[in-house]
Amino acid sequence: MEAGWGALMFRFLVVLFVASCGFGGSIIAAENGSAAQFVKEYQAFLGTVQETGVIHEFDLVAAPIQLSLGRGKPAMRWAYNGQVPGPTFRVKLGDRVKVTLTNKLPQATTIHWHGVRVPNKMDGVPFLTQTPVQPDKKFTYDFIPQDAGTYWFHPHVRSHEQVERGLFGVLIVEDENEPDYDQDIVWVLDDILTEEDGSFVDQFSLKILDTGGRLGNILTVNGSSKPVFEVRAGERVRLRLVNVSNARNFRLSIPGLNSSIIAVDGNLVGSLQQVDTFNIVPGNRVDIDLMVPLDFDGQTIDIANTFFHREAGGGAAEGPEVMARIAVKGQVKTVKTFLAPTRADIPDWKGALDIAPDFEFDFDTSLNFDALWTDKGFLSFTINNKVYGDHDITALKNGRFYRMRFTNGTGLYHPVHIHGVFFKVLARDGIPVNEPYFRDTALLDYDGSLEIGIVPADLGEWLSHCHLLEHAALGMKTTIDVTE
Numbered sequence: 133m134e135a136g137w138g139a140l141m142f143r144f145l146v147v148l149f150v151a152s153c154g155f156g157g158s159i160i161a162a163e164n165g166s167a168a169q170f171v172k173e174y175q176a177f178l179g180t181v182q183e184t185g186v187i188h189e190f191d192l193v194a195a196p197i198q199l200s201l202g203r204g205k206p207a208m209r210w211a212y213n214g215q216v217p218g219p220t221f222r223v224k225l226g227d228r229v230k231v232t233l234t235n236k237l238p239q240a241t242t243i244h245w246h247g248v249r250v251p252n253k254m255d256g257v258p259f260l261t262q263t264p265v266q267p268d269k270k271f272t273y274d275f276i277p278q279d280a281g282t283y284w285f286h287p288h289v290r291s292h293e294q295v296e297r298g299l300f301g302v303l304i305v306e307d308e309n310e311p312d313y314d315q316d317i318v319w320v321l322d323d324i325l326t327e328e329d330g331s332f333v334d335q336f337s338l339k340i341l342d343t344g345g346r347l348g349n350i351l352t353v354n355g356s357s358k359p360v361f362e363v364r365a366g367e368r369v370r371l372r373l374v375n376v377s378n379a380r381n382f383r384l385s386i387p388g389l390n391s392s393i394i395a396v397d398g399n400l401v402g403s404l405q406q407v408d409t410f411n412i413v414p415g416n417r418v419d420i421d422l423m424v425p426l427d428f429d430g431q432t433i434d435i436a437n438t439f440f441h442r443e444a445g446g447g448a449a450e451g452p453e454v455m456a457r458i459a460v461k462g463q464v465k466t467v468k469t470f471l472a473p474t475r476a477d478i479p480d481w482k483g484a485l486d487i488a489p490d491f492e493f494d495f496d497t498s499l500n501f502d503a504l505w506t507d508k509g510f511l512s513f514t515i516n517n518k519v520y521g522d523h524d525i526t527a528l529k530n531g532r533f534y535r536m537r538f539t540n541g542t543g544l545y546h547p548v549h550i551h552g553v554f555f556k557v558l559a560r561d562g563i564p565v566n567e568p569y570f571r572d573t574a575l576l577d578y579d580g581s582l583e584i585g586i587v588p589a590d591l592g593e594w595l596s597h598c599h600l601l602e603h604a605a606l607g608m609k610t611t612i613d614v615t616e
């Protein structure tokens with residue numbers, strides 16, 4: 133009991149310490165900065181990677197497979213290397229990654245490395261950055277990840293179908309100074325939509341897509357319903373959460389485990405936030421530092437999803453619902469008491485909201501009168517009144533600061549994802565926020581707005597889109613073109 137309190141007290145002091153020297157960024161001036169200063173701060177944050185010379189060669193075979201969903205008859209899924217989720221690749225920062233994709237699917241496919249700053253031609257966007265990989269063909273992705281953290285990969289051809297069928301995996305890039313956790317666990321969060329007989333709902337025509345997004349009736353962690361994870365009392369655990377679902381926002385509740393968010397979308401945070409519950413929207417990753425109290429031996433902790441989806445209907449899970457269980461068995465000999473990892477170089481970009489927006493992106497819908505005669509959906513999801521293909525290309529200069537404003541006229545929510553760059557949320561629904569981290573995916577809330585600041589650092593034409601995959605399929609995509 134005493135040791136438990138000691139650990140808690142230590143934890144409290146760590147949070148106090150980091151908060152006192154981290155909030156607002158102690159190394160960043162308190163007065164308002166200029167756009168030029170924001171650029172310098174962002175470039176310092178990115179830094180440069182020291183190449184290790186190590187090459188990892190991985191094979192990924194995408195193919196249909198029969199998998200049991202835990203109820204009724206087995207379902208036909210699509211999988212990387214015969215498993216859903218696909219493999220987790222772990223590499224060190226500075227290592228080179230070569231992944232050879234073999235397409236055994238009945239459709240063309242690609243791989244997009246979500247959040248990973250890759251050369252533009254390795255980004256996996258069909259007809260924009262590469263020619264799609266046809267059935268029975270191969271393609272090798274070759275890049276050196278530029279940032280440590282938790283990332284994931286998935287197809288960018290018919291993503292609403294290919295990701296939902298089971299094509300996704302995780303890429304972890306480790307820093308050389310990773311703390312010595314007792315366990316480093318990945319939880320891939322998803323939901324699956326099944327028929328009453330347990331088979332997979334096999335409907336992906338644009339004509340019949342659920343415009344609130346496909347919400348499943350079974351919530352899964354690493355492909356299983358309500359799995360149990362074993363830990364020991366006193367263990368320090370790094371939990372890497374990845375939301376690969378098409379449309380579901382997860383609000384996980386982790387009661388009693390002294391949990392702090394240490395990274396968002398791969399990037400370590402500048403100051404720790406101790407939390408019992410937090411949101412993770414489609415595309416997002418959140419890394420949590422957990423400390424299992426010493427007096428928890430023998431207990432089982434339910435990890436629930438508490439987000440209520442007002443779009444959920446027809447048997448789709450609404451929540452709250454238990455997603456996984458943590459069973460505490462035994463006790464560690466030594467409690468690890470290192471400081472939770474953070475980084476000191478997250479600028480607060482104070483004053484960025486005083487700069488007028490350079491670009492506005494209005495997310496909306498429109499009726500599609502061509503739908504009767506084409507294979508398109510009846511509702512189009514638009515950015516500035518245009519669907520992808522008819523969209524205006526946003527021209528950006530490398531190494532400049534831009535303010536962007538996203539508005540939402542749809543009454544639905546949209547996870548905004550921009551390829552090839554991290555950005556900082558400056559305001560949400562008109563209220564300034566100072567998130568102590570950069571991200572690659574942020575929630576544009578129901579009828580809300582989102583203000584962000586970004587500094588392009590990699591050349592090329594990059595996709596920017598709603599990561600609610602049905603919306604992306606129905607047109608909600610655009611591009612930014614970064615030139616010197």
Ligand SMILES: [Cu+2]
Pocket residue numbers: 545546547598599600603604608
């Ligand atoms: Cu959307």
